[in-house]
Amino acid sequence: MRPILALFLISVLLTPASAFFLNDDTTRKLMNRNTSWRTLTPTATATTSRSSMMLGASRFTSNRTNNNNANGINSSRRRSSPKPINAKDWPQKFPAKEHCSKCGLCETTFVQHVDTSCAFIGKGMSKIDDLESQVHGTTRMIQSQLQSTTDQYQDQYQDQYRHNTRFGVLHDDFPIMLVKGTEKNAQWTGAVTSIAISMLERGLVDAVVCIASASSDSDYNHEHDHQNEGRMSQLEPKPIIAKSVQDILRGRGVKPSLAPSLAVLDEIKHDPSIQRLLFCGVGCAVQAFRSPAVQDDLGLKKVYVLGTNCADNSPSSSASADFISSGLKVDKGELDNVKGYEFMQDFQVHVKKSSGDGDGDNDSDAIVYEKIPYFSLPGKIARSSIADSCLACFDYTNALADLVVGYMGAPLAESNGTGGAMDTSLQTLTVRNESGKEMVEAALVCERLEVIREASGTGKWQDFAVQTVAADGIVAEMIGKLPNEEGMPRWIGRIVAKVVTAVGPKEMNFASYSIDYHILRNYLHVISEWGEERGEASMPQYAKTIVREYLDRNKEFGELRDRVLKTRRP
Numbered sequence: 217m218r219p220i221l222a223l224f225l226i227s228v229l230l231t232p233a234s235a236f237f238l239n240d241d242t243t244r245k246l247m248n249r250n251t252s253w254r255t256l257t258p259t260a261t262a263t264t265s266r267s268s269m270m271l272g273a274s275r276f277t278s279n280r281t282n283n284n285n286a287n288g289i290n291s292s293r294r295r296s297s298p299k300p301i302n303a304k305d306w307p308q309k310f311p312a313k314e315h316c317s318k319c320g321l322c323e324t325t326f327v328q329h330v331d332t333s334c335a336f337i338g339k340g341m342s343k344i345d346d347l348e349s350q351v352h353g354t355t356r357m358i359q360s361q362l363q364s365t366t367d368q369y370q371d372q373y374q375d376q377y378r379h380n381t382r383f384g385v386l387h388d389d390f391p392i393m394l395v396k397g398t399e400k401n402a403q404w405t406g407a408v409t410s411i412a413i414s415m416l417e418r419g420l421v422d423a424v425v426c427i428a429s430a431s432s433d434s435d436y437n438h439e440h441d442h443q444n445e446g447r448m449s450q451l452e453p454k455p456i457i458a459k460s461v462q463d464i465l466r467g468r469g470v471k472p473s474l475a476p477s478l479a480v481l482d483e484i485k486h487d488p489s490i491q492r493l494l495f496c497g498v499g500c501a502v503q504a505f506r507s508p509a510v511q512d513d514l515g516l517k518k519v520y521v522l523g524t525n526c527a528d529n530s531p532s533s534s535a536s537a538d539f540i541s542s543g544l545k546v547d548k549g550e551l552d553n554v555k556g557y558e559f560m561q562d563f564q565v566h567v568k569k570s571s572g573d574g575d576g577d578n579d580s581d582a583i584v585y586e587k588i589p590y591f592s593l594p595g596k597i598a599r600s601s602i603a604d605s606c607l608a609c610f611d612y613t614n615a616l617a618d619l620v621v622g623y624m625g626a627p628l629a630e631s632n633g634t635g636g637a638m639d640t641s642l643q644t645l646t647v648r649n650e651s652g653k654e655m656v657e658a659a660l661v662c663e664r665l666e667v668i669r670e671a672s673g674t675g676k677w678q679d680f681a682v683q684t685v686a687a688d689g690i691v692a693e694m695i696g697k698l699p700n701e702e703g704m705p706r707w708i709g710r711i712v713a714k715v716v717t718a719v720g721p722k723e724m725n726f727a728s729y730s731i732d733y734h735i736l737r738n739y740l741h742v743i744s745e746w747g748e749e750r751g752e753a754s755m756p757q758y759a760k761t762i763v764r765e766y767l768d769r770n771k772e773f774g775e776l777r778d779r780v781l782k783t784r785r786p
């Protein structure tokens with residue numbers, strides 16, 4: 217019997233029987249969703265009531281001076297004066313070693329909680345299984361639960377369960393929605409920045425943690441850039457505690473490399489003016505931030521978490537600069553003009569550049585896009601451009617955030633007449649709980665967010681996902697093959713991208729394709745690195761369910777897994 221099947225059977229035995237039946241409450245949830253969100257209008261009144269869902273209300277009413285861990289978690293291993301690890305020693309001296317995602321926790325005294333908080337050590341990302349119910353008051357509906365039933369709901373709710381397995385807990389009243397923010401010079405339409413500003417303007421938070429670019433610091437030495445060609449300081453991440461709109465605006469745009477968002481934890485803990493906080497971050501940082509030990513130690517009155525989707529981040533800003541120059545072949549002289557890049561739904565990487573035709577102020581220059589088909593990227597560039605942590609990550613959709621913004625489930629830009637411009641394309645918004653709802657309402661009241669419609673999708677994605685895994689340069693290395701030196705010539709790559717876009721999955725089904733591809737590839741990575749037992753133990757239940765679905769139905773993926781296990785070093 218396959219170990220993953222055995223794992224599943226054990227989990228079946230351990231799962232309460234009630235979980236396998238759609239009770240009235242679940243049915244009500246499914247039926248209510250898709251209707252209530254329509255009542256969200258810009259005139260809605262933002263509520264100031266506090267959610268009691270997140271890790272229990274008591275954690276947010278604790279006295280800031282009492283920093284004892286109420287749970288006593290791991291207290292025996294505490295050091296009396298925990299010593300932060302120097303960022304320069306990354307990754308060797310960090311507990312998760314090369315799989316450390318540089319989330320910033322270990323660069324603070326909160327390093328004392330690393331055993332129970334880090335997304336890559338101990339139970340790793342499987343901690344999401346428990347944290348999801350602590351944070352949202354409920355867990356996601358997982359496909360395997362439905363498959364275990366023989367009742368009448370099997371067919372009716374198949375799609376809904378498949379959807380939730382991938383996208384996580386949704387607020388009862390909201391399906392995933394397509395939205396637009398109002399901030400200019402952001403990554404997309406600035407939904408994240410718009411919501412963050414609204415939270416501050418409405419007085420719901422005292423401060424916002426976000427990622428600015430190193431060069432936006434007033435004391436940044438720009439001379440340094442000239443001595444350091446290709447450093448791309450505009451894309452170098454720097455965590456900040458923003459207390460003004462001006463500061464929040466510094467967070468606009470994705471800096472495409474690992475960012476130590478939690479490196480500001482000590483500063484927050486010792487700042488009495490911060491009682492209510494909005495934390496913006498990607499899944500791995502949010503997991504550490506959400507851990508009960510970290511929340512207790514911070515002792516804030518209220519915490520909101522605004523997450524983004526995240527996959528395949530670069531280990532450093534120099535690795536992302538190398539990806540742009542060697543992988544995307546953007547001229548080195550143009551690196552200073554690059555404002556970001558995204559792997560888009562049309563199977564091309566869109567590089568966003570300022571034209572450099574203005575007054576030298578990047579914000580007022582026109583934006584131009586260079587598009588490079590995925591198929592034209594050299595296979596060998598993937599390994600150095602993606603951090604090891606991101607190959608062991610199963611949290612693409614940011615399971616523990618209250619509200620999540622992304623783009624992968626939004627319609628293809630070309631099909632809505634925008635020509636692919638990121639600042640006019642729609643974004644997806646996932647509301648997970650009451651705190652998330654409060655944030656959306658605040659942004660609507662401030663007229664900084666527009667809800668367009670419910671997100672939807674078409675097309676099958678499963679075969680595409682397996683084909684993408686089989687063609688992946690990183691997977692090739694796992695089975696002892698050399699990845700391609702060069703990709704297809706661009707003109708051929710463009711034709712292939714057009715064909716695949718035309719016949720492939722669209723919108724939310726494209727998002728499902730992308731989620732499944734990353735889960736399957738990362739499953740192969742963790743079993744290749746750590747073996748089956750430890751690899752699978754690091755995966756949340758929903759990820760194991762998706763892998764099992766493919767192993768059961770797709771012979772090619774099963775063979776690939778067997779080859780990876782055969783090739784791995786013992």
Ligand SMILES: Cc1cc2nc3c(=O)[nH]c(=O)nc-3n(C[C@H](O)[C@H](O)[C@H](O)COP(=O)(O)OP(=O)(O)OC[C@H]3O[C@@H](n4cnc5c(N)ncnc54)[C@H](O)[C@@H]3O)c2cc1C
Pocket residue numbers: 397399401402403404405406407408409410425426427428453467468469470471472473474475477496497498524525526527529558621622623624625643
């Ligand atoms: C590293 C990374 C990878 C992503 N990958 C995907 C993906 O594969 N699929 C998908 O659908 N969406 C992905 N996203 C989300 C997407 O790119 C946009 O961030 C999101 O749609 C918000 O756009 P916006 O215009 O609202 O953001 P803006 O208003 O421009 O705000 C940007 C926000 O991103 C934060 N940020 C910037 N750099 C980093 C960083 N290095 N780490 C953490 N936070 C950062 C800032 O703090 C700010 O809050 C990713 C985001 C990040 C940060």
Ligand code: SF4
Pocket residue numbers: 310311312313315316317318319320321322323330333334335336337504
């Ligand atoms: S991922 Fe974060 S918590 Fe884990 S070792 Fe790295 S810095 Fe520490």
Ligand code: SF4
Pocket residue numbers: 317474498499500501526527528529603605606609610611612
């Ligand atoms: S892909 Fe996962 S591990 Fe990597 S930065 Fe994003 S959330 Fe963190």
